[in-house]
Amino acid sequence: MMTTAFRLRSLVRSLALGLAVCGGASFSLAAEYQWDFGGDLSGSFGGGAMTYADATTPGLTSFGTTDGSTVPHINGQPASYMHVPQFTLLEQAYDVEFPSTGPNGGGAYVNQYTMIFDLLWPNALDWSSFFNTNQANPAGNDGDFYLASDGSLGINALGYTAAGVIASDEWHRIAFVADLGAGVVTYYVDGTQEYQRTGSSLVDGRFSLTSNLDAGPDLRLFNEGDTSGNYTQELYINSYYFADRALSPGEIAALGGPDANGIVPEPSCVLLLVMGLASFLAIKR
Ligand SMILES: [Ca+2]
Ligand SMILES: [Ca+2]
Numbered sequence: 001m002m003t004t005a006f007r008l009r010s011l012v013r014s015l016a017l018g019l020a021v022c023g024g025a026s027f028s029l030a031a032e033y034q035w036d037f038g039g040d041l042s043g044s045f046g047g048g049a050m051t052y053a054d055a056t057t058p059g060l061t062s063f064g065t066t067d068g069s070t071v072p073h074i075n076g077q078p079a080s081y082m083h084v085p086q087f088t089l090l091e092q093a094y095d096v097e098f099p100s101t102g103p104n105g106g107g108a109y110v111n112q113y114t115m116i117f118d119l120l121w122p123n124a125l126d127w128s129s130f131f132n133t134n135q136a137n138p139a140g141n142d143g144d145f146y147l148a149s150d151g152s153l154g155i156n157a158l159g160y161t162a163a164g165v166i167a168s169d170e171w172h173r174i175a176f177v178a179d180l181g182a183g184v185v186t187y188y189v190d191g192t193q194e195y196q197r198t199g200s201s202l203v204d205g206r207f208s209l210t211s212n213l214d215a216g217p218d219l220r221l222f223n224e225g226d227t228s229g230n231y232t233q234e235l236y237i238n239s240y241y242f243a244d245r246a247l248s249p250g251e252i253a254a255l256g257g258p259d260a261n262g263i264v265p266e267p268s269c270v271l272l273l274v275m276g277l278a279s280f281l282a283i284k285r
């Protein structure tokens, strides 16, 4: 028979372990958000809001499951996806809001973050914007990260990977990891670093995001405002992940390549806390 004091110590130890693993040495808990596109724009965890940016986008957007022929499975497994069209208007696309994310990284905006996309472009590769940090997407305001027609990834202001890191009609897991105050932005494909920008601080510049201190959405996905051509493309997305911290190379490597179950199957912190509680209850019995 366990004493009450022992039970409480066990509970505290379990919770402390969970918090330590979640937050690292600093115990600072980052917010994580994910969308897995099981039929609509609702999120899987994190409480973020993804919405249609205009009234025409819902009719251009569809949801489905890979069939292994028209749309390849992911590692042989059926995956739920959102089918995104090539847009024709600046107003189209998807707005994303991160309500638990405040300013970080030494500025007034979000300067430390990670975005991960499980994506497939079905057609011959051409310029395709991942996001515009200017969520209003005005004419003349470029996207801030692109697939280029040679299969490289990047943007002039940060630099590009080698050509051919992306192939058409293949699922890839693409990560954009920003620590803007440190001047470091790193791109990964399928867990492998393909490019890193280093240099002067980029704090509160074009790559920073608005936060929960700024009313409304903080990011626009898959459109851009360069009016010299159409730099959006038809694509399929299986999963989209955002964290308001810069994930380490080891964490990105551990997440690896695309997965039909999504980028992060469970929010790691909640899972660890649940495991801690479960072990406490097991001891209690
Ligand atoms: Ca921009
Ligand atoms: Ca906001």
Ligand SMILES: [Ca+2]
Pocket (backbone or CB within 6 Å): 036, 037, 038, 079, 080, 081, 237, 238, 239, 260, 261, 262
């Ligand atoms: Ca999915």
